[in-house]
Amino acid sequence: MAKYLISSLILLVIIVCVTTLNTDEDEAWAWFQEYSDAASIVENRRAKINWAYITNITDYNQQRELEYSEIRKEFTKQVAQNASTFDFNNFQNSTLKREFKRLANKGTAALSDIKFTRINKLAIGLESTYGKAKLCKTGKTELSLEPELTQMLASGRNHDDLLWIWKNWRDATGKVMREDYLEFVELQNEAARLNGYTDTGEYWRDGYSIEGYDFRADLEKLYDQLRPFYKELHTYVKSKLKAYYGADKFPDSGHIPAHLLGDMWALIWVNVEDLVLPYESSKPVNATPAIQKLTIREVFNITDEFFTSLGLETVTQEFWDNSMLEKPKDGRDVICHADALDFSDGKDFRIKQCTRLNMEDFVTVHHEMGHIQYYLQYKDLLYSFRAGANPGFHEAVGDVLALSVSTPKHLKEVGLIDSYEENYGG
Ligand SMILES: [Zn+2]
Known part of the structure; x- marks a missing residue:
């Protein structure tokens, strides 16, 4: 059919074949x-x-x-x-x-x-x-990327355990996928x-091309601007992690071993915040205890209310009916990686996320709902225009929203922390 x-x-x-253009x-x-x-x-x-x-x-x-x-x-x-x-x-x-x-x-x-x-x-x-990869530690049940391995990397502080997770995950995925990926x-x-x-x-970069604009040169410039700050941050975090795990765990090349940053891809460093705080008095803002008292649906409701409070759109009924907001409990394999999807009919927009109740996922929910908001805003345009202005734009929209809800001021406003103190350390 x-x-x-x-x-x-x-x-x-189909248009009838023409000989001239x-x-x-x-x-x-x-x-x-x-x-x-x-x-x-x-x-x-x-x-x-x-x-x-x-x-x-x-x-x-x-x-x-x-x-x-x-x-x-x-x-x-x-x-x-x-x-x-x-x-x-x-x-x-x-x-x-x-x-x-x-x-x-x-x-x-x-x-x-x-x-x-x-x-x-x-x-x-x-x-x-x-999506299906799982690890097995002797005498323990199977460990999936989400939630088990993600959680173990985030809160684990034993060097050898962390290394075991990182290495075995690569063996179960990257090594297995290598030949197929090359092809x-x-x-x-x-x-x-x-x-x-x-x-x-070159095809990917073409998505960013505008007449008279040099994408490569612009990125190089941005990177040069950021590099001094990034180097300082990297050196600082490394020194703190060295003090905790021991200098012998760090290579002479100057890298931070990827398994020590609290994230499977060493991408988000927020999970090692407690190890790298500069001053005793600079306590991290932690909304996780309050988030754990909510249901997953409530976290999405808070996010939706955040968007409407800005005068933006609320999500559709189809969103609530069709999304997968938590990992299914029936044991089927799913791709847990959080994603927001546009079904191209102007009303069916969905999120697929194995949401956990903590601060990190609270921010991710806002990021994903940022994508949904963008879909809602351009839903009435022609198909070709229902896309980000360039291939990176959608992620930027999601992260603008994610950043603005991570502030203590906002967390207090939505009742997820009681009070906070602004200080400059020392
Ligand atoms: Zn995204």
Whole structure:
């Protein structure tokens, strides 16, 4: 049934083959709008099939994902072909020019049929390996990334235990995925070359390109500005961790061993806050005890109220009906990594998160709801415009919100801490 629906949509966007390029921009707009409606339906179907898989990793759901990717491939190819019948490089309207250039890119659909199927299998397989990985310590039950290993890394203070977790997690994921990942990168680069880029990196950077703007140089400049502060912070945290774990645990290269930063990816250092406080008097603000008295639904309600208090949108009923806000208790494998999803129908927006009741996840909930808010704000635009201004923009929106709720002032306002004292240490 779905196949017929999609096929008729594909027919809808087919324009009769023309020998010379079409220069009519009004016609281009009309086609672009038709494309938008068709793409929304294709994307809605994809999102639902993907949701079934990420919230229940089974062979059957994996197979459905693979099958649907073949249907999407045909759609992408047809769209690219139709967009290419227009003389978009000479369009006066710069928005239309940019969007047509993007649609003329076939992505991985540019690969041969065999390679396309292969790259999708690899992608799904990699995701599944990571999502299903578990560690076993003698005499103990299986340990998943969430909640067990995440929690153990955050609160553990025994060096050898932390090292065991970090190393064994890499052995159970990275090592297993290595060969497939290398092949995946190779195919991804081949697709990028078929679309006129030197490699995937250049294709990704293209998402940030604006005429007259040098993305690389700008990033380099930002990094140079930040580097002195980062170096000081790194050196300081290292000295504190050295004092706690012993200098012999630290390599001569000057790095901080990744397993000592309280996070599986050494990305968020907040969990080692107690070890690195500069002064006795500078007690960290800890809202976790109050958060633990709430339900997960209440944490999401507080977040939703935060957005409406700013005059922004409340989430839809579909959000509450369809989201997965905590790890299912029935033992099925799910991809726990927190994510916010847009189902492209203007009302179905969901979060998938194995939420824990603590300060870190309280902030993550705000971050994810930041994505949902962005989806809500652009839900009535054409499909192509329902995306971040560039590939990094969505995360920035999420983090702006996350940062603003981490302040003691806000935590007090929502009743998660009683009082706080502002001081400058010493
Ligand atoms: Zn995010």
